[in-house]
Amino acid sequence: MFRKCDITGFEVDKRGEALIKVNAVFAVVFFLVAIIAAFFLVLTRHPTIHLLPPHLYYRFLTLHGWNALLFWIIFFEIAGLYFGSTVVLNSRFSSPPLGWLAFFLMLGGALLINYTILQGKADVLFTSYPPLKAHWLYYLGVLLFAIGALLGVILFFANLVVAKREGKWQRSLPLFTFGLLTAAIIAIVTLVSGAIIFIPTFLWSLGIIDKVDPENYRIIFWGVGHPAQQINLAAMISVWYLISYLSVGGITPSEKISRLAFLLYILFINLASAHHLLVDPAVSPAWKVFNTSYAMYLAVLGSMIHAYAIPASVELAQRKRGYRGLFTWLAKAPWGNPAFSAMFISLVGFGFIGGVTGVMIGKEQTNIIHHNTLAVPGHFKGTVVIGTTLAFMGITYYLIPLIFRRKIVFYSLAKVQPWLFGLGIAMLAISMLALGYLGVPRRHYDILFSNAPFKHEFNPAMWFFWALFVIGGISAVLGAILWIFIVVLSVFFGPKLKGPEDMQIPIVPPPQEEKRNPSHSSILSPGTLTLIFIFFVWFMTYFFLNWKWLSATWYVK
Amino acid sequence: MALLPPPENWDKEKPSKDEKTWVYIALFSCFFMFFWMIGWHIFGKQNTSFVSYKVNPMEFFQLHSSFVEKYKIGEKNGVPVVKPPPESDVILLARMWSWSPILVLEKDKWYTFHISSLDLQHGFSLQPVNMNFQVVPGYDHVLKFKPTKEGEYSIICNEFCGIGHHLMIGKIIVIADGETPEKYLGEIKTEKNDFAEKGDFNPSGK
């Protein structure tokens, strides 16, 4: 049942490993679908290219939303959850048959959803807001996928329980698994909310229920939609810690504070679903402000803690190896390791682009100048794509040798891939944000209003950003295709890995442990502190800019 | 350490000075941002609505028709142009795929908008000021607006509402003292027709 990894020393349950592999493989399959759709969308959104006709644009948008935001990421996360609750704990997989059931439910649901979308029976976009109605098979697909994923998440908890009972862990889980636990808890919130809202919506699509109230739907749907992305946030951060550990032997400066940061996520991060309802009728400013903020800013504190802890983990390890100087530790970091570069680009991209824009879009009043503009997808490209997706791409470079036991084909290209993808997405996200600030709507086929009764002319500056949008988008598509290419070739056709000597991507052990007793007066990671201050200055600048921009509009209350 | 259990007394270890400094700064900024939002409700000029009502879409359509009939001053591309008195309640109706009416407002005056939809959800996106609100059928989204600058404004729909979504565009005209709506709209037919009752037009011509 077990094999002992000859590289890491972990005991690996082979039945669980099979499940990890199959979920990871299908994650990549759906990612490919998402990327193909993305290619067409980039070239359609540009106002003078318009590659697709209108109905296909909205259809591909729905397809891209599901495959990128949900199928790719959740299949990958299920693989990660299984990994973190079995391999990392040297423990067995609680119930492989249920694991396979979960997989087939998810697969069936995903195929059904893709099928109904491609058939034109679900041109509702991934939010499927009533009274917009899709074919009932679509909602059935959603329920199947959600139940499968829920089962997978429950198995994560079951694995933890089994491992504890069999003495594989006492008291405290390893930080990586603890981060995944955070992700799993958020996933439970997500999927339970999904059941609460999609069961009645499914019945409505069948004509059994008369009506689904649109506002109630929005509240519960975003209890699915936003926490779904917070699963990605927690998983991404766990992967960042993991990559730091594997690539430089990085250890978090404080287990207590890092875990506390995850606790803040667990308690408060789901409340920020209210972000999507900030300019809705029916819900009060009090509900909006509390949910989108106070509690949520404690969750933002969680993010700011991790934003410090992960670079600091790298810096501390590097300093122990003898690198002095403010940024030498960073300059001499293993940039040639594609997992490390992916992690760091992901971190910077998420912090400077995704994170701060999320906070500002998510403030009750500044949401007024952002809601449903192109700034919103620009923001989430800066979180779930340059953040989570790139981080997952990075860790895959370790999974290929460690789980799939293959060498990485075209390893030299792999070193370039995170940059191509990361910079592409950064350009894409920034252009979308700028366009959104100019008022360009999201999910809109023709902002030149060619056949409309009236015209509106956006600020001509937009053309620069549309060019950036296409350049960034195509670069990102290329970066993604390159990754898929390397991964698929390696996993299915790569030379088998015979042992540690075949490892191309290094696993660096933590440097010699100094006495862990930092005195209060010394600053241990000045480089990180400097970087985080730069980030903070940017954050506050952006904060005040947004309020300034808001105050230039009409008065409204 | 990410893959291994933490040291035994990890909860007793004291964090480093730099991490603590950063956490305090971050925490302070979190509370600052929260209270700023509350403060903006008191001192800021742009806030979300405190008021909404439930309203049946067909009934809202009747209100729209009456409102249009009362204040209609003309028509443009099949959409009624309406000039309500300042400080009054106005109706804005969203439907697949148009906004009605075209409101003519006076600069620096308050108007209480009642915005709702006849059919699906729509997105009220006022350009170029870039103010965005959700429009939901069955709900009257009540928003008080005070235009701060004269000019021609567009209402774009930014919530997907079917294949005609990108054809859905309306107008709001804000006139300063002494100006007329014709300055921005051009000629607006003034003979009354039965648009308000018919409520039936097809801007895309399809």
Add this chain to the structure above:
Amino acid sequence: MEQEKEENTKASILREILDDPMLLLFLGVAVYIIFYVIWGIMEVSQVSEMPAQIKQIFLTQGR
């Protein structure tokens, strides 16, 4: 001495919470359900019908 003991207990409470996955699951779900879902749904259910006087503003004929 007292303070040290207090500090030890405080740290333990935090540790006890952090070390208990099921408790964390419960807390995560409960906070969300109470403050986001229940409060939100309650507010939506309490939205009142458009008052007659406002309807009258639009329905009365003449200027």
